Amino acid sequence: MSDTTNTADAAAQVDLVLARTGLPVTPEERERLIRLYPMIAEWTGALRLPETRYAEPALIYPATFDR
Amino acid sequence: MPELPLTIAEAAAWLRSGKITSVALTEAQLARAHATQDTLAAFILIMDEVALAGARQADADFAAAIDRGPLQGIPIGVKDIIATKDAPTTANSRVMDPAWGQRDDATVVKKLREAGAVIFGKLGLHEYALGWPDPDTGFRIPKNPWDLSRTPGGSSSGTGAAVAGGLILGGLGTCTGGSVRGPASYCGISGMKQTFGRVSKEGCVPLGYSLDHIGPMARTARDCAIMLQVMAGYDPLDLCSVDTPVPDMLAVMNGSLAGVRIGVPRDYFFTVPNLDEDVKTTVEAALDAMAAAGATLVEVAIPHADAARHAQRVTMIGEAYAYHEPDLKSKPELYGKYTRQAFQLGAFYSAADYVNAQRLRPLIRQECAEAFGTKGRGGVDVLIVPTMASVAPTFAGYDPDAMMRSYGFTPIWNLTGLPALSIPAGFSDGGLPIGMQVVGRPFDEPIVFKVADAYQQLTDWHLTIPPLAQDLAKEALPA
Numbered sequence: 109m110s111d112t113t114n115t116a117d118a119a120a121q122v123d124l125v126l127a128r129t130g131l132p133v134t135p136e137e138r139e140r141l142i143r144l145y146p147m148i149a150e151w152t153g154a155l156r157l158p159e160t161r162y163a164e165p166a167l168i169y170p171a172t173f174d175r
Numbered sequence: 176m177p178e179l180p181l182t183i184a185e186a187a188a189w190l191r192s193g194k195i196t197s198v199a200l201t202e203a204q205l206a207r208a209h210a211t212q213d214t215l216a217a218f219i220l221i222m223d224e225v226a227l228a229g230a231r232q233a234d235a236d237f238a239a240a241i242d243r244g245p246l247q248g249i250p251i252g253v254k255d256i257i258a259t260k261d262a263p264t265t266a267n268s269r270v271m272d273p274a275w276g277q278r279d280d281a282t283v284v285k286k287l288r289e290a291g292a293v294i295f296g297k298l299g300l301h302e303y304a305l306g307w308p309d310p311d312t313g314f315r316i317p318k319n320p321w322d323l324s325r326t327p328g329g330s331s332s333g334t335g336a337a338v339a340g341g342l343i344l345g346g347l348g349t350c351t352g353g354s355v356r357g358p359a360s361y362c363g364i365s366g367m368k369q370t371f372g373r374v375s376k377e378g379c380v381p382l383g384y385s386l387d388h389i390g391p392m393a394r395t396a397r398d399c400a401i402m403l404q405v406m407a408g409y410d411p412l413d414l415c416s417v418d419t420p421v422p423d424m425l426a427v428m429n430g431s432l433a434g435v436r437i438g439v440p441r442d443y444f445f446t447v448p449n450l451d452e453d454v455k456t457t458v459e460a461a462l463d464a465m466a467a468a469g470a471t472l473v474e475v476a477i478p479h480a481d482a483a484r485h486a487q488r489v490t491m492i493g494e495a496y497a498y499h500e501p502d503l504k505s506k507p508e509l510y511g512k513y514t515r516q517a518f519q520l521g522a523f524y525s526a527a528d529y530v531n532a533q534r535l536r537p538l539i540r541q542e543c544a545e546a547f548g549t550k551g552r553g554g555v556d557v558l559i560v561p562t563m564a565s566v567a568p569t570f571a572g573y574d575p576d577a578m579m580r581s582y583g584f585t586p587i588w589n590l591t592g593l594p595a596l597s598i599p600a601g602f603s604d605g606g607l608p609i610g611m612q613v614v615g616r617p618f619d620e621p622i623v624f625k626v627a628d629a630y631q632q633l634t635d636w637h638l639t640i641p642p643l644a645q646d647l648a649k650e651a652l653p654a
Contacts, residue, residue: 122523129500129522132507137516141523144576148523151485155531157538159479165533166385166540170414 281378353585360610496521
């Protein structure tokens with residue numbers, strides 16, 4: 109997710125995601141997504157911490173036939 | 176006129192002393208549930224025949240000196256996102272495939288029945304355990320017994336309303352980011368999200384696979400402990416279930432706070448801008464009362480608590496989007512608008528965002544471990560923080576985007592998997608309940624229950640009944 113925050117860029121990003129995913133939205137929902145896009149970018153950006161740069165993710169897959 | 180018991184523990188004693196039968200108790204609760212469907216609207220389905228059959232069996236067992244434990248003969252509600260063999264499961268959604276619910280009981284429901292509980296009905300919820308009620312979907316919207324213009328919280332809205340309203344003595348909720356503890360706080364009851372993996376989530380429609388819990392909700396911490404004792408245990412049908420012994424949940428419950436060490440992470444949990452002053456002063460007063468009763472308060476810190484909120488959201492919405500994507504594309508109009516809009520955000524998280532959220536989990540877990548410290552060497556037994564930042568909001572004027580922006584105190588415990596119990600801590604100036612969370616080390620639920628129970632022996636917030644429930648309690652038992 110980029111740090112793009114201006115509305116035109118947000119609209120372009122939202123349209124790109126909607127086109128790629130094929131997710132149908134109403135015009136009002138598209139406008140909402142454009143409004144929220146900078147916040148989403150900020151929040152996902154907050155997950156990129158120097159402390160976790162080399163951390164292992166908490167993903168566990170038990171390699172067993174028992175479960 | 177005889178009254179009904181307030182708690183599971185009290186009802187269990189009444190059933191064994193002959194003061195009441197399970198059939199009489201169940202009939203009275205059924206009458207209350209039906210009488211409030213147009214006001215509280217707690218249930219999607221009230222299962223009269225199933226409940227009465229269960230109650231008759233419980234009474235027959237008592238008569239034959241068969242005692243399956245403290246839940247025998249107790250009416251218990253099930254959030255309608257958890258499968259029951261004798262009723263459909265809707266997840267409060269027109270999207271839900273009816274075929275999904277044509278199956279056996281979920282593991283937890285099976286365990287409750289084996290313990291003699293009376294399965295009473297399917298409780299309302301926010302659609303698919305997310306979002307906000309949309310009247311256009313046609314489902315009833317549960318109301319808060321303290322103020323019908325306010326939400327009981329979500330997503331276990333029906334369970335919160337039904338327990339607080341005295342319609343059932345205990346119920347199942349589910350929790351991915353606060354859906355047991357939020358309604359518990361808003362409705363003035365107790366609600367437990369135990370350690371992740373302690374209770375099987377087999378038979379529950381998923382929201383966030385790595386965050387989902389099925390938890391007990393009841394008036395007291397003791398009742399939650401009684402329920403969890405039955406619900407807990409390894410289940411090979413749930414990939415997330417942990418094969419570890421189930422302790423006696425009531426073993427250390429002695430009513431004492433002497434020697435208990437309570438960690439208080441004030442930064443973030445007591446300082447975020449949307450924290451109501453009422454909530455802050457109420458929880459601080461509860462901490463003071465616990466200190467006066469012999470507990471030691473210790474300042475601790477969880478430096479990345481705010482980032483945990485974002486990691487939980489990316490994880491929950493990402494996992495939910497993967498589950499719902501086909502339906503969001505093929506029949507989006509069948510979702511309630513708030514649920515659909517919440518799920519839509521999942522399209523905007525990348526795979527790297529999801530992995531980054533999972534990379535944050537070990538960091539937060541480590542910070543929690545440091546906050547707890549080492550037991551017996553200056554460490555703390557539990558943490559205490561507010562449950563919700565405010566009292567229950569009104570339905571009118573709901574702004575889902577503002578809600579999403581606000582800081583929360585519950586998601587971090589789903590992200591870390593730590594056990595967290597919300598109990599009533601007092602009331603606002605406006606007379607609405609306020610809750611606080613007692614958080615424990617992994618798989619250390621007994622100490623959480625001990626501390627919460629000891630606080631509930633100091634106070635009577637958890638026994639304060641909403642006026643609506645008081646009116647219902649005045650009604651006579653059926654002949």
